[in-house]
Amino acid sequence: xxxxxxxxxxxxxxxxxxxxxxxxxxxxxATYLQRLLADHDIQAxxxxxSESRANLVAEIGxxxxxxxxxxxxxxxxxxxxxxxxxxxxxxxxxxxxxxGRGITDMKAGLxxxxxxxxxxxxxxxxxxxxxxxxxxxxxxxxxxxxEAFYEDGAMQDVxxxxxxxxxxxxxxSAHKGSMDVKLTSQGKAxxxxxxxxxxxxxxxxxxxxxxxxxxxxxxxxxxxxLGELTFNTTVFNGGNQVNSIPAxxxxxxNVRTIPEFDNASVTQVLQQLVTQVNExxxxxxxxxxxxxxxxxxxxDNVLSNLAATIGASYAGAPIxxxxxxxxxxxxxxxxxxxxxxxxxxxxxxNETAHQVDEYVDRQMYLDFTALYQKLMTAYLGE
Amino acid sequence: xxxxxxxxxxxxxxxxxxxxxxxxxxxxxATYLQRLLADHDIQAxxxxxSESRANLVAEIGxxxxxxxxxxxxxxxxxxxxxxxxxxxxxxxxxxxxxxGRGITDMKAGLxxxxxxxxxxxxxxxxxxxxxxxxxxxxxxxxxxxxEAFYEDGAMQDVxxxxxxxxxxxxxxSAHKGSMDVKLTSQGKAxxxxxxxxxxxxxxxxxxxxxxxxxxxxxxxxxxxxLGELTFNTTVFNGGNQVNSIPAxxxxxxNVRTIPEFDNASVTQVLQQLVTQVNExxxxxxxxxxxxxxxxxxxxDNVLSNLAATIGASYAGAPIxxxxxxxxxxxxxxxxxxxxxxxxxxxxxxNETAHQVDEYVDRQMYLDFTALYQKLMTAYLGE
Numbered sequence: 001x002x003x004x005x006x007x008x009x010x011x012x013x014x015x016x017x018x019x020x021x022x023x024x025x026x027x028x029x030a031t032y033l034q035r036l037l038a039d040h041d042i043q044a045x046x047x048x049x050s051e052s053r054a055n056l057v058a059e060i061g062x063x064x065x066x067x068x069x070x071x072x073x074x075x076x077x078x079x080x081x082x083x084x085x086x087x088x089x090x091x092x093x094x095x096x097x098x099x100g101r102g103i104t105d106m107k108a109g110l111x112x113x114x115x116x117x118x119x120x121x122x123x124x125x126x127x128x129x130x131x132x133x134x135x136x137x138x139x140x141x142x143x144x145x146x147e148a149f150y151e152d153g154a155m156q157d158v159x160x161x162x163x164x165x166x167x168x169x170x171x172x173s174a175h176k177g178s179m180d181v182k183l184t185s186q187g188k189a190x191x192x193x194x195x196x197x198x199x200x201x202x203x204x205x206x207x208x209x210x211x212x213x214x215x216x217x218x219x220x221x222x223x224x225x226l227g228e229l230t231f232n233t234t235v236f237n238g239g240n241q242v243n244s245i246p247a248x249x250x251x252x253x254n255v256r257t258i259p260e261f262d263n264a265s266v267t268q269v270l271q272q273l274v275t276q277v278n279e280x281x282x283x284x285x286x287x288x289x290x291x292x293x294x295x296x297x298x299x300d301n302v303l304s305n306l307a308a309t310i311g312a313s314y315a316g317a318p319i320x321x322x323x324x325x326x327x328x329x330x331x332x333x334x335x336x337x338x339x340x341x342x343x344x345x346x347x348x349x350n351e352t353a354h355q356v357d358e359y360v361d362r363q364m365y366l367d368f369t370a371l372y373q374k375l376m377t378a379y380l381g382e
Numbered sequence: 383x384x385x386x387x388x389x390x391x392x393x394x395x396x397x398x399x400x401x402x403x404x405x406x407x408x409x410x411x412a413t414y415l416q417r418l419l420a421d422h423d424i425q426a427x428x429x430x431x432s433e434s435r436a437n438l439v440a441e442i443g444x445x446x447x448x449x450x451x452x453x454x455x456x457x458x459x460x461x462x463x464x465x466x467x468x469x470x471x472x473x474x475x476x477x478x479x480x481x482g483r484g485i486t487d488m489k490a491g492l493x494x495x496x497x498x499x500x501x502x503x504x505x506x507x508x509x510x511x512x513x514x515x516x517x518x519x520x521x522x523x524x525x526x527x528x529e530a531f532y533e534d535g536a537m538q539d540v541x542x543x544x545x546x547x548x549x550x551x552x553x554x555s556a557h558k559g560s561m562d563v564k565l566t567s568q569g570k571a572x573x574x575x576x577x578x579x580x581x582x583x584x585x586x587x588x589x590x591x592x593x594x595x596x597x598x599x600x601x602x603x604x605x606x607x608l609g610e611l612t613f614n615t616t617v618f619n620g621g622n623q624v625n626s627i628p629a630x631x632x633x634x635x636n637v638r639t640i641p642e643f644d645n646a647s648v649t650q651v652l653q654q655l656v657t658q659v660n661e662x663x664x665x666x667x668x669x670x671x672x673x674x675x676x677x678x679x680x681x682d683n684v685l686s687n688l689a690a691t692i693g694a695s696y697a698g699a700p701i702x703x704x705x706x707x708x709x710x711x712x713x714x715x716x717x718x719x720x721x722x723x724x725x726x727x728x729x730x731x732n733e734t735a736h737q738v739d740e741y742v743d744r745q746m747y748l749d750f751t752a753l754y755q756k757l758m759t760a761y762l763g764e
Contacts, residue, residue: 240617
């Protein structure tokens with residue numbers, strides 16, 4: 001059943017883009033969606049995490065199978081707005097493309113999921129099983145929203161998970177984990193003519209990070225789908241003048257983990273290296289301030305197979321099943337779900353996420369509002 | 383012969399401190415000294431290096447022996463002036479100490495040398511040999527003044543060198559060299575989820591600097607007076623966000639060299655390490671932007687022996703002969719002079735150089751104006 005015209009569907013997306021939910025203020029998105037769902041007889045609950053940030057949950061149908069569909073409500077900063085061709089927070093159509101910050105990542109996917117649920121519900125469906133929407137806060141920084149859903153047990157009775165992140169006509173069932181680590185080295189200042197009166201804070205980090213490059217890059221641990229773990233020192237700052245022994249130095253690391261070399265193993269290796277340089281006189285502390293686990297579900301699962309079949313008719317070509325480079329809320333939502341769980345990342349969008357002049361293809365967005373309805377009912381086996 | 387009262391000697395020092403020659407404006411110091419010398423019948427020449435910076439040269443006597451006495455006219459920044467107990471550019475007397483920026487390093491030494499020359503000249507001395515004053519610019523940054531003197535051949539006919547840097551009642555005839563080096567590494571930015579699309583600019587520097595620590599610290603080359611070479615990475619900056627592969631990184635190094643592991647050898651080792659990381663895919667360039675050679679003359683030389691004897695009567699104790707931690711203009715002035723040259727660093731002052739509330743002991747300053755006269759005539763063998 002069609003509830004919305006194309007124009008109305010684009011108006012919903014325009015309304016969402018206008019809400020500047022840059023790593024905050026997701027409550028405004030959640031409240032907008034709650035009202036939209038209520039207008040169509042679906043009750044949604046806000047689950048506040050702070051004054052301005054709230055997850056949203058809503059269901060249609062009842063019983064099992066229970067398919068969870070999920071999307072995040074936050075967007076990244078537009079950066080230099082003068083670099084944009086049009087106002088990043090005003091949806092602008094040009095040449096069949098809809099421009100705006102967060103439109104591809106992932107307000108189009110979120111809107112398509114909500115519209116699909118409203119239109120299914122208006123048609124009296126599903127007659128069997130449940131679709132549960134989990135809209136999250138803070139996916140771009142820290143994934144606190146999906147963590148809260150996991151901690152609250154919201155995933156416990158879920159049979160399959162679809163995340164509407166922007167893949168276009170590709171399907172993903174696996175991605176690496178990600179860890180952000182900060183190392184702080186404390187030394188003692190001195191004039192460079194008398195270094196023995198000080199302690200160089202840069203040296204222990206040089207030693208530690210060189211050894212870390214060896215430990216993480218010269219390994220035979222590899223994942224058939226995801227490839228190797230990657231380890232990078234991404235930020236290094238120490239000292240402030242050439243003729244002073246540096247008193248402090250800090251380094252930040254990003255590690256992309258695989259099941260074969262997971263977050264716990266990485267933590268252990270790093271901790272050993274820290275202990276080692278400290279035994280040699282260093283004063284280094286480590287703070288793992290972000291840690292998302294890798295996700296690896298079968299490429300071929302009931303959900304991915306249905307999505308490939310249904311999606312192909314819209315794509316006009318077979319849909320490849322790949323490994324996603326980026327991390328998603330699945331790192332939290334799929335904790336405890338094992339390695340044989342029906343999971344896909346599949347949503348409208350493209351590689352303009354996080355970029356200037358981010359856009360979604362107008363027709364792809366509209367197609368996913370219908371595609372999702374077919375996929376939801378197919379999975380529930382109606 | 384006494385030309386000046388103590389009060390007048392302190393007035394000269396007060397006038398010099400009032401000139402804010404912070405790594406510039408040495409011409410004002412040179413012009414002041416030129417006028418002071420002219421008032422007492424000594425002709426001095428300014429040798430401009432730029433509009434606001436000029437070396438000063440003046441002589442008394444004629445023929446050989448020729449003793450060069452040298453001091454620099456620049457001072458370092460006072461830093462946070464609110465941290466000073468009194469205005470750093472107004473000489474202030476408290477408890478027998480004279481406070482001011484640059485008073486110990488080294489306007490007191492410079493004033494004492496000039497006063498000594500004026501008083502000797504007024505007494506019709508020296509009757510044999512020459513005292514040549516070389517007052518330099520920019521000793522604290524780059525030693526451009528002494529470099530210009532060396533390049534102009536001003537040292538060619540000099541038989542012995544006294545530098546009036548603040549040693550108090552200690553004598554130095556050797557110091558390490560110093561090199562400031564900047565390494566710049568060029569990489570390519572990429573999102574940390576796809577590091578293979580970028581090139582990490584921090585990694586080549588981690589590798590290079592770890593190897594440099596090995597090469598320079600695990601060596602058996604040592605100087606009996608100066609000890610070992612020291613090598614320190616003093617500044618390291620790379621990357622700006624944890625989830626981006628860093629596109630650029632820079633490191634600054636300070637090396638304190640010894641004759642057994644000199645500036646040329648250090649350059650060669652560093653160049654080899656740069657070549658090696660570049661052969662492994664790095665894009666590292668090196669800029670040695672400051673290079674001062676080590677100085678090592680005999681502890682016991684004609685000048686140091688005279689200074690020890692004459693100085694002891696003022697110090698009231700034997701004067702130790704040591705190795706100076708810091709670099710002086712001697713790195714330039716003693717080029718080509720070999721390892722058996724009469725050279726000392728010996729001047730009024732203390733360890734408050736470069737610090738807040740820098741001071742010189744009032745009596746020590748006054749004593750050096752007389753001590754220098756005795757040392758000059760003793761060396762000339764009058």
